[in-house]
Amino acid sequence: MNLLTRRIIGNMPGPRLLILGGIHGDEFEPMVAARELLQLVRSDQLHGSLTVVPVVNEPAFLRGHRTADDGLDLARTFPGRADGSITEQIAHATTNLIQDADFVIDLHTGGTQLAARPLVGYMLHSDPDVLKWQRRMARAFGLPVIWGTSADLHGRSLSACRDANVPAIYAEYQGAAVCRESGVRAYVDGCLQVMSELKMLPHIDRQPLQEPLVVEDARPSSGHLQICNPAPCTGYWRRCVELDQQVGRGDKLGTISDVLGDNLLPILAEQTGIVIVLRTYPRVFQGDALAVILERP
Ligand SMILES: [Zn+2]
Missing domain, CATH: 2.40.50.100 (RNA polymerase II/Efflux pump adaptor protein, barrel-sandwich hybrid domain)
Structure with missing residues (x-):
């Protein structure tokens, strides 16, 4: 299984950042934002490397659906299997990319059937250093709600990141079957700001952000939206x-x-x-x- 992936290698050394869009095939702002980032980031300004997968779940996107036709939710299928169904193979290939990364950003929306308030989240982590980086990334991303949730959720891209000790955040922005320009802008700006926080790009001047609402909820299943x-x-x-x-x-x-x-x-x-x-x-x-x-x- 080969994911359609693009990598920009910076001229200067630095961390390896992986940005994922389209884990669900009906979430559109992440796909557009990921492609725009590839146009904006130049190797002569970049420290480290940026790997972008604008549409991780391409079979689901082509169906116009959240999932591919095996019906498995990719965000419940990690780490996947090389010899499994199409969704299991995609999860496996994405897990390999995660294990090759130093930081991960996974972009989502509410998809076709749900709308989500813009928020950025992470799984609470037993390693204080990983958790510290996740908190920094979430704050730099610049959305109004920051939500740290149970460390025990399974099957997600963030579960694979947790197991590999790779600091990772995810984001949600609206949905309801449309692609809002405001969401694309928020995601492009958020990713650039995280890259600046990670010293991959020069400092970005921005308007002072409103203090976000920060909630960390370690109860089991916190962050499991589908229940x-x-x-x-x-x-x-x-x-x-x-x-x-x-x-x-x-x-x-x-x-x-x-x-x-x-x-x-x-x-x-x-x-x-x-x-x-x-x-x-x-x-x-x-x-x-x-x-x-x-x-x-
Ligand atoms: Zn999603």
Whole structure:
């Protein structure tokens, strides 16, 4: 399995940074931002090397879908297998790139069916040096929410980074089946700022950032977005809250109804906090996450 990868080797020595987009095939801002970075970064200014994979999950992208046609979520399949299904092979090839890197940035969005509040996250790590670098990278990336989550999540690109002791961050930015220019800009700027923080590029002057909201939540499964506020049944989802809204446990998030609307089931928040991910696609299957609420532990 060969991933479509481009590498810029700097004229000066420095760290090896890997940037991943399109782990999910329906997340578009990362793909565009990754390609723009390849145009912007010049080897005569670069310390170290930049490896970019704009569309890691190309079979999923070509299907216009989150996953390839084996149905496996690539972000639950790491470290993968060289002789496995298409998604397992992609995970394996990406794991090899991760093991060759000193730092990793993995860019996501809410995809077709969800919208996500812009945030940057990392897995809490038992090695204080790795964790220190992740905190620095997340702050340099410059999004308004920083979320450190459980060190025990498995199958993700970040799990492979954790196991290889490679400092890594991921980011989320909107989604809902479109590609927003604001998201592309935020991701290009964020990656350049991290490269400057890692001394791979000259210092970048920027407007002082608003102090981000920083939440570190070590509880098991924190950061596992797909299990939050699951739909109790299949049907038509109609939300009544917005991204970034503060909600309390028991507040109504929306309703699920059958086709005629005879059975209307209110969906109540299971946590108190800020809505950071929200299902925007109306058809929902039983068990799908409807919203992720950022709690302050
Ligand atoms: Zn994703």
